[in-house]
Amino acid sequence: MAVAQQNALLGPPSQSSRTLLRVVILLFIAGAAIASRLFSVIRFESIIHEFDPWFNFRATKYLVANGFYKFWDWFDDRTWHPLGRVTGGTLYPGLMVTSGVIYHILQALTIPIDIRNICVLLAPAFSGLTAFAAYLLTNEMTTSPSAGLLAAAFMGIAPGYISRSVAGSYDNEAIAIFLLVFTFYLWIKALKLGSMLWGALCALFYGYMVASWGGYAFITCILPLHAFVLICMGRYSTRLYVSYTTWYALGTLASMQIPFVGFLPVKTSEHMPALGIFGFLQLVGLIDYVRSAISGRQFQAFLVTVLVATFGIGLAGLVALTSLGYIAPWGGRFYSLWDTGYAKVHIPIIASVSEHQPTAWPAFFFDLNILIWLLPAGVWLLYKELRDEHVFVITYALCGSYFAGVMVRLMLTLTPIVCVAAAIAASKLLDTYLVNSPSQPATSTSEAGEKKAFKSTDKTESPLGVSSMVSKLTIVGAMVVYLLMFVSHCTWVTSNAYSSPSVVLASRMPDGSQHIIDDYREAYQWLRQNTKEDAKIMSWWDYGYQIGGMADRPTLVDNNTWNNTHIATVGKAMSSREEVSYPIMRQHEVDYVLIVFGGLLGYSGDDINKFLWMVRIAEGIWPEEVKERDFFTARGEYRVDDGATDTMKNSLMYKMSYHNYQSMFPPGKAADRVRGVQLPSEGPVLNTIEEAYTTENWIIRIYKVKDLDNVGRDHFSAAAFDRGQKKKAAKKRGPRVLRVD
Amino acid sequence: AQGGWAQVFQNLYDYYLAETPQRTKLLDVFLLFLTLAGALQFLYCILAGNYPFNAFLSGFCGTVGQFVLTISLRIQTTEANKADFPKVSPERAFADYVVCSLILHFFCVNFIN
Numbered sequence: 056m057a058v059a060q061q062n063a064l065l066g067p068p069s070q071s072s073r074t075l076l077r078v079v080i081l082l083f084i085a086g087a088a089i090a091s092r093l094f095s096v097i098r099f100e101s102i103i104h105e106f107d108p109w110f111n112f113r114a115t116k117y118l119v120a121n122g123f124y125k126f127w128d129w130f131d132d133r134t135w136h137p138l139g140r141v142t143g144g145t146l147y148p149g150l151m152v153t154s155g156v157i158y159h160i161l162q163a164l165t166i167p168i169d170i171r172n173i174c175v176l177l178a179p180a181f182s183g184l185t186a187f188a189a190y191l192l193t194n195e196m197t198t199s200p201s202a203g204l205l206a207a208a209f210m211g212i213a214p215g216y217i218s219r220s221v222a223g224s225y226d227n228e229a230i231a232i233f234l235l236v237f238t239f240y241l242w243i244k245a246l247k248l249g250s251m252l253w254g255a256l257c258a259l260f261y262g263y264m265v266a267s268w269g270g271y272a273f274i275t276c277i278l279p280l281h282a283f284v285l286i287c288m289g290r291y292s293t294r295l296y297v298s299y300t301t302w303y304a305l306g307t308l309a310s311m312q313i314p315f316v317g318f319l320p321v322k323t324s325e326h327m328p329a330l331g332i333f334g335f336l337q338l339v340g341l342i343d344y345v346r347s348a349i350s351g352r353q354f355q356a357f358l359v360t361v362l363v364a365t366f367g368i369g370l371a372g373l374v375a376l377t378s379l380g381y382i383a384p385w386g387g388r389f390y391s392l393w394d395t396g397y398a399k400v401h402i403p404i405i406a407s408v409s410e411h412q413p414t415a416w417p418a419f420f421f422d423l424n425i426l427i428w429l430l431p432a433g434v435w436l437l438y439k440e441l442r443d444e445h446v447f448v449i450t451y452a453l454c455g456s457y458f459a460g461v462m463v464r465l466m467l468t469l470t471p472i473v474c475v476a477a478a479i480a481a482s483k484l485l486d487t488y489l490v491n492s493p494s495q496p497a498t499s500t501s502e503a504g505e506k507k508a509f510k511s512t513d514k515t516e517s518p519l520g521v522s523s524m525v526s527k528l529t530i531v532g533a534m535v536v537y538l539l540m541f542v543s544h545c546t547w548v549t550s551n552a553y554s555s556p557s558v559v560l561a562s563r564m565p566d567g568s569q570h571i572i573d574d575y576r577e578a579y580q581w582l583r584q585n586t587k588e589d590a591k592i593m594s595w596w597d598y599g600y601q602i603g604g605m606a607d608r609p610t611l612v613d614n615n616t617w618n619n620t621h622i623a624t625v626g627k628a629m630s631s632r633e634e635v636s637y638p639i640m641r642q643h644e645v646d647y648v649l650i651v652f653g654g655l656l657g658y659s660g661d662d663i664n665k666f667l668w669m670v671r672i673a674e675g676i677w678p679e680e681v682k683e684r685d686f687f688t689a690r691g692e693y694r695v696d697d698g699a700t701d702t703m704k705n706s707l708m709y710k711m712s713y714h715n716y717q718s719m720f721p722p723g724k725a726a727d728r729v730r731g732v733q734l735p736s737e738g739p740v741l742n743t744i745e746e747a748y749t750t751e752n753w754i755i756r757i758y759k760v761k762d763l764d765n766v767g768r769d770h771f772s773a774a775a776f777d778r779g780q781k782k783k784a785a786k787k788r789g790p791r792v793l794r795v796d
Numbered sequence: 797a798q799g800g801w802a803q804v805f806q807n808l809y810d811y812y813l814a815e816t817p818q819r820t821k822l823l824d825v826f827l828l829f830l831t832l833a834g835a836l837q838f839l840y841c842i843l844a845g846n847y848p849f850n851a852f853l854s855g856f857c858g859t860v861g862q863f864v865l866t867i868s869l870r871i872q873t874t875e876a877n878k879a880d881f882p883k884v885s886p887e888r889a890f891a892d893y894v895v896c897s898l899i900l901h902f903f904c905v906n907f908i909n
Binding site: 248250255259292294297300303307308312318337340350353 | 800803804807808811812815849850853854857860861864865868869871872876877880881883884889891892893895896899900903904906907
């Protein structure tokens with residue numbers, strides 16, 4: 056050790072200084088991971104973004120206020136108005152419980168931090184842990200000392216992961232990606248050591264993952280696939296048996312503890328691969344034992360008979376159970392990953408979500424930059440070596456790439472493995488050109504117990520070729536440039552694309568100063584302060600969580616789209632004539648209707664642009680009453696100007712959007728900036744509802760549903776009377792109606 | 797083939813008696829018991845219906861889980877498999893077994909309600 060200390064500056068660093076360096080680097084990576092996620096907090100404020108996180112935030116507040124047991128049995132009567140939602144049994148509680156625990160720990164340490172700030176900053180905090188988990192996972196794959204650190208650095212700042220984990224994005228993915236990577240690390244560890252304890256740890260973290268995110272199905276399918284590939288390659292070992300069966304037995308029981316999952320692990324097709332491989336492993340284990348017991352010829356006959364019989368019976372049993380209905384077939388969301396056209400035809404509500412679309416090529420480069428072209432290289436390098444854990448990376452990379460290609464959202468599950476594989480490729484390159492130099496003295500005494508780095512190998516014997524100074528400098532220099540470009544790309548993407556809270560809209564004034572459009576919160580605040588406590592708000596489902604979270608008012612539908620018919624009811628009310636919509640709204644005790652209208656400002660994500668999805672979803676349930684065709688002109692155009700169809704002009708959504716809009720402009724000049732068209736000079740007339748509030752930039756418009764008329768007229772004649780129009784003469788000539796008792 | 801199969805099983809049985817240490821045989825008796833318990837539960841489930849399904853599942857998964865854990869212990873403590881587990885001594889294997897069984901029982905008891 057004395058020698059090592061003497062040479063601390065000249066020779067290779069000693070074990071302890073390496074450890075120090077590693078810790079410092081990992082801390083810096085964690086710092087970078089956290090810091091790069093704070094753009095939105097610094098630019099705007101510390102609020103929850105998007106739509107889903109508002110529900111998670113509301114549930115977390117409930118948990119913190121009422122304790123765990125109440126949270127577990129929470130029946131929420133302020134969503135899905137007439138129905139309510141059994142929240143405790145229909146959510147993944149991991150996220151809320153995690154932040155609740157953090158909250159209470161901080162309270163116990165007398166650091167009273169508001170629960171909102173914990174929720175906002177949870178994702179950045181966990182991204183640091185994810186980077187560490189990627190470090191551990193990569194270190195299992197290779198002996199190169201730099202691969203793990205590179206993987207951690209990639210994972211820390213890769214935009215594919217940042218997009219779902221910026222500060223304020225309080226979504227399930229915030230902790231789920233950490234759990235995903237860490238579960239995989241534990242699985243690899245268990246497989247390598249063949250240890251029950253690591254298998255049990257893997258199962259426990261798998262259980263935590265199940266409690267956190269619906270994407271746990273990915274783990275239940277990848278691990279059996281890995282095991283299956285290993286068996287097929289003839290790499291069955293007792294280690295595989297021990298680790299897999301321990302994981303499956305404990306992990307399945309752990310996953311069934313979550314009420315939302317319940318009996319699914321034994322009843323649905325997504326979980327059957329894991330069960331099948333579990334059974335298959337028992338069989339393989341038995342065969343393995345028998346092989347050591349009896350002679351070769353006998354074993355042949357034994358093997359063939361047993362294998363064929365069991366496989367046939369197992370497969371037939373699975374098919375029979377599925378077709379008899381004991382095992383549920385693939386769920387719609389899952390199935391649409393295989394049959395990519397399925398959702399669009401059968402389940403419009405899945406296809407209507409923008410992140411369920413297929414991924415375009417630029418998205419891969421945008422989200423992963425150099426990593427995406429290092430991925431195949433890394434997979435190839437692992438394939439050349441091909442140990443058991445490398446098979447895992449290859450399987451994961453193949454499946455992950457496929458799923459990420461099918462659905463934009465699943466880029467998230469691809470990112471960890473891309474980081475690992477790219478780090479392996481990059482570190483291999485750097486190791487070859489940086490470390491293996493012949494000039495390096497083979498000081499084997501001080502580093503006998505260390506990893507292989509800094510040792511000269513046979514590759515470097517010739518002074519020319521790879522190890523000449525010129526080639527080294529070129530390659531390493533190029534690599535450094537790429538890595539620096541990666542960092543700047545990540546920062547740019549994070550800053551410009553992924554750090555905008557969708558609650559406030561930022562725009563630039565001509566002089567470059569920032570102008571904040573805060574209509575959402577203006578409207579929700581109005582609802583919160585000026586309506587009665589239990590006023591029911593009807594809006595399209597996108598805004599359900601935000602209304603519940605910010606306005607604190609009951610809603611009819613929200614982003615948890617568990618009841619398609621109820622959503623279709625809202626869609627029908629929005630897309631029908633007032634005569635049809637009014638009874639629907641009365642039946643559902645709707646007090647206010649909230650719509651989003653971007654025509655004045657050019658805000659394209661408004662309800663007129665989403666209107667066709669409402670029509671389609673409603674048409675799925677009432678094909679006789681709502682027809683998509685009626686909303687298009689004879690030439691098949693979707694128009695809102697003079698040429699709009701009568702159905703379009705008379706639909707409640709159209710009327711609400713353009714009500715009084717013409718009064719903003721000089722006569723005949725009313726224009727819609729999103730659709731870019733001139734509007735008819737006569738605006739629509741509303742009879743059954745009245746305008747209650749419109750925000751500053753007209754983004755949110757709130758209408759109050761009128762009560763029944765005092766003297767029993769229908770709203771149309773009442774409104775006509777109020778406007779001073781004469782009663783239609785035709786009415787008088789109608790047949791006399793006798794009173795019916 | 798009838799005689800062939802009888803021969804195979806005879807060989808297996810002889811090999812088992814000759815090569816298996818006493819402790820492992822003890823484990824095997826436990827395994828047999830677990831198999832019987834699991835089979836009995838399954839039979840009862842078929843005969844009497846699966847009404848409290850969670851109770852059936854936790855009982856059955858308990859036996860299955862304990863079975864595979866015991867097999868794992870058996871694998872790790874067998875002399876012939878020493879090479880496969882360089883880092884796992886028999887004592888360590890037993891400690892792992894205890895921890896895993898405790899976790900398993902906790903989950904089963906929790907799930908049975």
